[in-house]
Amino acid sequence: MSLTDHQLRQKSLQYRKQVLEIIYHAGAGHTGGSLSCIDILNVLYNRVLRVSPENFGSPDRDRYIQSKGHSVEALFVVLADKGFFAFDELKSLCRYGSHFVGHPTRKVPGVEFNTGALGHGLSIGVGSAIAAKKDGRDCRTFVLLGDGELAEGSNWEAAMCAAHYQLDNLTAIIDHNTLQITGRTRDVCANAPLDEKFAAFGWEVMTVDGHSIEQLTSAFQPASPSRQTVRPRVVIANTIKGRGVSFMEDVGKWHHGVPSKEEYVKAMAEIDVTMKAER
């Protein structure tokens, strides 16, 4: 049964609360980035990706590779919601011996690839998309990148390669929150204009509000069969780091900041208010 836009918006708020809950209890995690990309994951897993616990062993499943692996809490929360494992298992996040570590690992059901070393995911996605074409499968590959991550040169090798092989089954998504661990992306290693850069590399470029369920849904639709050129697609999702909690929004320290008890209670209450207002 497909969920309405309104239901997905409510789900995003629920996910945000769960992200905060597991980070607060673990005493570790990447809060800001998880909150900036959660709407993207929500739309992908609940509306776009043909991925479920039932078909995860099938070569025909779609592939989601989270290259910005540090936002793993967002991924874990969504995978739990999709039934890959029980949410309660996330209580062991970052604990001794747990396989729920601070970056995606294939030891966790539903995780497609081990990531966390930045700049690897797009190359893996290119390989995945080429393999699908060679095998004649119609599965699609989605790769989530951080904007700070784009300073890794390997991304641009992969970008060139994706265009060369006409990988219209590949979609890169940039969580464009403009902040990275050491500051504003423009101050650390300026990457603007991203749209022109990707266009010059031969990609179809879409720029959307990365918190809009409607815009993300539209951007993730397959290319029209009547398209003139066959290109990989990049979705530049303009997002806000720490989105949904007023005192975390667009504040760099929440890259890997962990809320105190007081901050946690305040943040959860804020999201509750938003949920009621949107109900």
Place this chain on the structure above:
Amino acid sequence: MKNDICYSDMPVKLVAISSGVSYGALGSTHHSLHDVAALRAINNIDIVVPADNFEAQQAITLAAEHKRPIYLRFGKAAMYSLPSPATQGDRAGESAFAIGKARVLRDGHDLCFIANGETVIHALLAAEHLKQRSISARVISMHTIKPLDTAAILTAANDCRAIITVEEHMIHGGLGEACASLLLQAGLSPKFAIVGFPDEYTVTGAQADIFRHYGISMEGLGAVAAELLAR
């Protein structure tokens, strides 16, 4: 590193931070347990793994003037100031810090711990623990893996019945194998054990938890020592 620094003989100072399992809970993508093995296989680079504040300060100062490529390996946590003959008032008992010159932090004649980096404190604690069981343990901080202080290792092998190496690194290609290779080629075969990370998927958790898991602790090293001496 091989081509542009070592082969080209550029006196570059490489400083590794958050090495080993400093980022224990972040998972294997964020563990660095293979760097020493990779670098040992490349000629023309010195490898230094300081154990405490004193060694760190000395190593950084010397590295700044070093004429060859050099690799300094640090963890993430604040370092300790470990006791040594000099800090115990015996300045004559300790030679000046030099790259390639091991430091004997504690003397002993039954067995010798040869450790480096953040594992050294655990070797010192184990040595104190073993003293209560009438086992005399020497502790060497082998802060430089290349060039190796071969004299210190050969002396330890002649003085002690057993040698235990300890490192925050895979057991393959690190300090332990460097010592083993030297000893065997010198015709010495003391009782010998390498404590480090085995050839398996590393457990995750806090650095201290992972150390305990793999026996890099007072209790773990004490147990290895007792077992080795009883062999």
